[in-house]
Amino acid sequence: xxxxxxxxxxxxxxxxxxxxxxxxxxxxxxxxxxxxxxxxxxxxxxxxxxxxxxxxxxxxxxxxxxxxxxxxxxxxxxxxxxxxxxxxxxxxxxxxxxxxxxxxxxxxxxxxxxxxxxxxxxxxxxxxxxxxxxxxxxxxxxxxxxxxxxxxxxxxxxxxxxxxxxxxxxxxxxxxxxxxxxxxxxxxxxxxxxxxxxxxxx
Amino acid sequence: xxxxxxxxxxxxxxxxxxxxxxxxxxxxxxxxxxxxxxxxxxxxxxxxxxxxxxxxxxxxxxxxxxxxxxxxxxxxxxxxxxxxxxxxxxxxxxxxxxxxxxxxxxxxxxxxxxxxxxxxxxxxxxxxxxxxxxxxxxxxxxxxxxxxxxxxxxxxxxxxxxxxxxxxxxxxxxxxxxxxxxxxxxxxxxxxxxxxxxxxxxxxxxxxxxxxxxxxxxxxxxxxxxxxxxxxxxxxxxxxxxxxxxxxxxxxxxxxxxxxxxxxxxxxxxxxxxxxxxxxxxxxxxxxxxxxxxxxxxxxxxxxxxxxxxxxxxxxxxxxxxxxxxxxxxxxxxxxxxxxxxxxxxxx
Numbered sequence: 001x002x003x004x005x006x007x008x009x010x011x012x013x014x015x016x017x018x019x020x021x022x023x024x025x026x027x028x029x030x031x032x033x034x035x036x037x038x039x040x041x042x043x044x045x046x047x048x049x050x051x052x053x054x055x056x057x058x059x060x061x062x063x064x065x066x067x068x069x070x071x072x073x074x075x076x077x078x079x080x081x082x083x084x085x086x087x088x089x090x091x092x093x094x095x096x097x098x099x100x101x102x103x104x105x106x107x108x109x110x111x112x113x114x115x116x117x118x119x120x121x122x123x124x125x126x127x128x129x130x131x132x133x134x135x136x137x138x139x140x141x142x143x144x145x146x147x148x149x150x151x152x153x154x155x156x157x158x159x160x161x162x163x164x165x166x167x168x169x170x171x172x173x174x175x176x177x178x179x180x181x182x183x184x185x186x187x188x189x190x191x192x193x194x195x196x197x198x199x200x201x202x
Numbered sequence: 203x204x205x206x207x208x209x210x211x212x213x214x215x216x217x218x219x220x221x222x223x224x225x226x227x228x229x230x231x232x233x234x235x236x237x238x239x240x241x242x243x244x245x246x247x248x249x250x251x252x253x254x255x256x257x258x259x260x261x262x263x264x265x266x267x268x269x270x271x272x273x274x275x276x277x278x279x280x281x282x283x284x285x286x287x288x289x290x291x292x293x294x295x296x297x298x299x300x301x302x303x304x305x306x307x308x309x310x311x312x313x314x315x316x317x318x319x320x321x322x323x324x325x326x327x328x329x330x331x332x333x334x335x336x337x338x339x340x341x342x343x344x345x346x347x348x349x350x351x352x353x354x355x356x357x358x359x360x361x362x363x364x365x366x367x368x369x370x371x372x373x374x375x376x377x378x379x380x381x382x383x384x385x386x387x388x389x390x391x392x393x394x395x396x397x398x399x400x401x402x403x404x405x406x407x408x409x410x411x412x413x414x415x416x417x418x419x420x421x422x423x424x425x426x427x428x429x430x431x432x433x434x435x436x437x438x439x440x441x442x443x444x445x446x447x448x449x450x451x452x453x454x455x456x457x458x459x460x461x462x463x464x465x466x467x468x469x470x471x472x473x474x475x476x477x478x479x480x481x482x483x484x485x486x487x488x489x490x491x492x493x494x495x496x497x498x499x500x501x502x503x504x505x506x507x508x509x510x511x512x513x514x515x516x517x518x519x520x521x522x523x524x525x526x527x528x529x530x531x532x533x534x535x536x537x538x539x540x541x542x543x544x545x546x547x548x549x550x
Binding site: 071088127152 | 382542
């Protein structure tokens with residue numbers, strides 16, 4: 001019996017008919033389900049593997065995924081450069097990204113690879129928080145890469161329309177920043193202990 | 203590390219530029235399309251806050267948009283239906299008084315011309331009143347010939363605007379994502395942020411100006427009604443609409459009432475009372491409505507506003523004057539962004 005005939009029969013028998021189908025929710029459940037073959041391309045399923053979003057429920061991830069922008073980058077393409085104005089936060093959906101810090105000027109310009117980020121990792125969170133953020137390092141694609149970007153206007157819309165999901169995301173961003181500040185403090189204290197009174201390494 | 207710009211990035215930039223230029227050419231060549239799109243965009247901006255408010259309460263988006271559209275149409279149609287009769291009567295009465303205005307203006311001009319000739323021996327060869335009347339007759343005549351075409355365009359515009367507004371409201375998220383897909387990766391963040399800021403400010407400006415014009419129209423209508431000045435409703439609407447133009451608008455509104463007052467020739471007391479009504483209405487606007495609603499949104503220096511209004515009138519007449527402030531706001535955002543990237547970044 002088809003779905004339509006089933007509903008018709010229930011109406012004729014004065015039985016309760018099922019609520020309206022939520023296609024978005026069904027689509028998400030299908031994509032996130034264990035029997036889905038096309039797992040690699042599913043954004044909600046990908047988000048379940050991002051450590052920063054561990055606290056999100058499946059429905060919250062579905063809502064959050066609607067605000068993300070899928071962007072394709074080719075090998076050696078810059079996502080942003082050090083000193084650029086930054087308004088976005090990115091998840092690495094596929095491929096890999098190098099974070100490079102430049103020091104010196106002119107002929108003394110040196111590149112330091114700070115980190116290599118791969119699938120499920122993220123970067124650029126300061127761009128969402130500061131009013132006018134300047135990127136502290138460059139991000140370059142080390143191979144053909146797909147990123148999921150969340151930009152300041154999207155965060156504003158998320159906070160306006162889904163305050164619970166927005167607040168949860170802001171809490172996660174705060175935790176990421178707290179971890180980074182903690183790491184920096186530890187590094188500073190290690191460096192202080194390693195320096196002599198004249199600033200020489202002992 | 204290879205730092206050369208990959209050719210795909212250049213291709214992206216060229217493609218985006220071509221699409222934007224093509225879209226602008228199409229819109230410039232076909233005003234029958236661009237006018238409904240522009241008015242629908244403005245209407246969508248006005249309805250957006252209400253849509254966002256209801257969206258956060260409920261998930262039935264299309265139903266909410268339908269309700270908003272019906273509300274907007276009712277708001278537009280109700281005054282049109284209920285007030286068209288009265289406005290029509292006032293317009294036809296005003297039209298019948300125009301020959302009297304022509305006669306009065308001619309008399310005044312002859313008086314001033316003779317005064318200059320007798321007292322200062324200055325002879326005026328040019329007759330500005332005659333020139334003005336000739337131009338009005340010519341324009342008026344061509345308007346009558348074009349009436350069927352104009353009416354057809356207006357009806358088409360009235361039908362298309364709600365359709366496009368519906369489209370802008372219900373598909374705004376998809377439209378935005380489709381547009382951003384065209385933007386090259388290297389320009390994405392700045393372009394998105396700039397458009398977001400402009401949309402926010404322009405939307406706020408439109409909503410604030412609509413409220414301001416409505417308040418002023420009501421104040422003028424009530425004031426003129428109290429002093430029993432003719433064409434109170436028509437002058438109230440004209441005063442509210444012209445007030446959208448910064449600085450010059452209030453004078454335009456008062457000027458139109460002055461012309462009506464001269465035609466009536468009821469004596470100076472009526473003109474004085476009318477001027478007091480306009481002064482009170484504009485004082486309320488300047489002291490209460492503008493500071494509370496508009497000033498924070500526009501945030502432009504008064505000199506910039508005056509300069510943009512003058513430039514707007516030079517380029518696009520009355521329409522140019524109305525859109526001058528939003529355009530100046532957009533240019534300010536672009537200049538601020540470029541300034542920050544050139545100076546602030548280097549100072550940090």
